[in-house]
Amino acid sequence: MKSNSLGQLILTGVPGKELDAETEKLFRRVEPGGFILFARNIESPTQLRKLIDDLRGLSKIEPIITIDQEGGRVSRLRLIGNEPPNAQQLRDKDDIDLVRRHGDITGRLLRLFGFNLDLCPVLDISFDDDADNSLRGRCYGKTVEQVIRNAGAFNDAMRRQAIASCGKHFPGYSAAKRDAHHELPKIERTRAELDKEELAVFRQFTGRGGSPNRPRAIDVNPPNLNNNVVDTMMTCHGWYPVFEPKKTPATLSHRIVTGLLREELSFNGLIMTDDLDMGAILNEYGLEETIRLAIAAGNDLAMICHRIPEIQNVHRILDTLPEDQIERALANVARFKKNLAPLDEFSEAAFRKIDNEIWDLRVAVLGEERAAIRSPEDGKRSPVEMY
Numbered sequence: 001m002k003s004n005s006l007g008q009l010i011l012t013g014v015p016g017k018e019l020d021a022e023t024e025k026l027f028r029r030v031e032p033g034g035f036i037l038f039a040r041n042i043e044s045p046t047q048l049r050k051l052i053d054d055l056r057g058l059s060k061i062e063p064i065i066t067i068d069q070e071g072g073r074v075s076r077l078r079l080i081g082n083e084p085p086n087a088q089q090l091r092d093k094d095d096i097d098l099v100r101r102h103g104d105i106t107g108r109l110l111r112l113f114g115f116n117l118d119l120c121p122v123l124d125i126s127f128d129d130d131a132d133n134s135l136r137g138r139c140y141g142k143t144v145e146q147v148i149r150n151a152g153a154f155n156d157a158m159r160r161q162a163i164a165s166c167g168k169h170f171p172g173y174s175a176a177k178r179d180a181h182h183e184l185p186k187i188e189r190t191r192a193e194l195d196k197e198e199l200a201v202f203r204q205f206t207g208r209g210g211s212p213n214r215p216r217a218i219d220v221n222p223p224n225l226n227n228n229v230v231d232t233m234m235t236c237h238g239w240y241p242v243f244e245p246k247k248t249p250a251t252l253s254h255r256i257v258t259g260l261l262r263e264e265l266s267f268n269g270l271i272m273t274d275d276l277d278m279g280a281i282l283n284e285y286g287l288e289e290t291i292r293l294a295i296a297a298g299n300d301l302a303m304i305c306h307r308i309p310e311i312q313n314v315h316r317i318l319d320t321l322p323e324d325q326i327e328r329a330l331a332n333v334a335r336f337k338k339n340l341a342p343l344d345e346f347s348e349a350a351f352r353k354i355d356n357e358i359w360d361l362r363v364a365v366l367g368e369e370r371a372a373i374r375s376p377e378d379g380k381r382s383p384v385e386m387y
Contacts, residue, residue: 107161
């Protein structure tokens with residue numbers, strides 16, 4: 001095992017809209033496996049593409065370049081263009097062709113800027129559209145069948161544009177009564193309840209029972225593409241007493257990440273943590289314990305979105321972990337990256353064309369009058385950005 005490969009297990013945020021000298025040195029030292037971009041990184045179309053090109057130029061190994069481009073308020077690119085409809089709006093419109101259009105447009109938009117992974121679709125079921133659990137507006141259905149149908153259509157269309165997908169938030173925030181961005185929610189569901197609802201959805205997106213050599217998002221228009229398979233899975237910061245009697249977030253639970261997701265649900269894609277800078281983790285664990293538990297649980301990528309200078313310490317901690325854990329995670333990252341699609345050429349005109357398609361989709365879903373009203377958070381930065 002080479003020490004300089006350990007950065008491949010880190011998915012890091014980026015401080016600003018361009019690379020400063022100090023950050024560039026840090027990234028060259030650590031060589032993160034991937035970068036996640038937020039509103040703080042976006043100013044204009046040409047600026048964003050330059051930032052992504054600069055990030056790609058820092059590493060010998062092609063990095064993951066990702067973003068949360070779901071629709072509605074969780075759409076980073078609405079800062080420089082139109083806001084796509086959110087999952088709930090698409091659900092309520094009940095037109096599967098519009099969901100597919102959204103996936104297709106999202107895939108082409110992200111490829112134009114140089115992204116290769118979108119952190120969606122959300123696979124949580126909405127038990128309460130008004131619940132304060134971070135899911136408001138982000139769920140494709142109120143039932144298992146609705147989520148599978150709608151999220152599957154989006155997932156299929158986006159992956160056909162060679163953008164990899166991420167199912168989130170395993171095993172589900174649906175029954176959470178608190179927002180994990182601020183504190184660790186206790187999710188008191190029985191195993192029978194989970195099997196009937198939350199896990200019934202996730203099972204459809206793990207490829208359980210399918211071929212381990214199933215087609216992946218990096219193949220453009222592959223034959224027999226399974227629309228109900230995601231390329232990566234994000235684990236959530238919810239405590240499930242049914243799996244862990246002692247207070248433990250799912251992200252850091254070997255029983256959930258390895259026992260449930262890897263072994264029982266047969267998921268062989270890439271597994272990443274949700275942001276380890278969220279309150280549900282920060283309020284409970286120190287950095288070293290967090291990283292040790294996250295990798296031991298079976299996660300392949302540790303996500304650090306905001307405490308960016310800490311990735312140097314994360315790299316140091318990774319160097320102390322058992323070799324079998326590191327080799328497993330490195331192999332999964334390498335397998336995911338092996339055939340990432342090449343970038344599209346960027347042009348302002350191409351962006352404007354796709355942006356017009358987003359507006360047309362928004363009008364088709366919401367109507368002219370409602371389409372003119374953007375999400376309440378428009379133009380604001382909340383204390384915690386949603387993932």
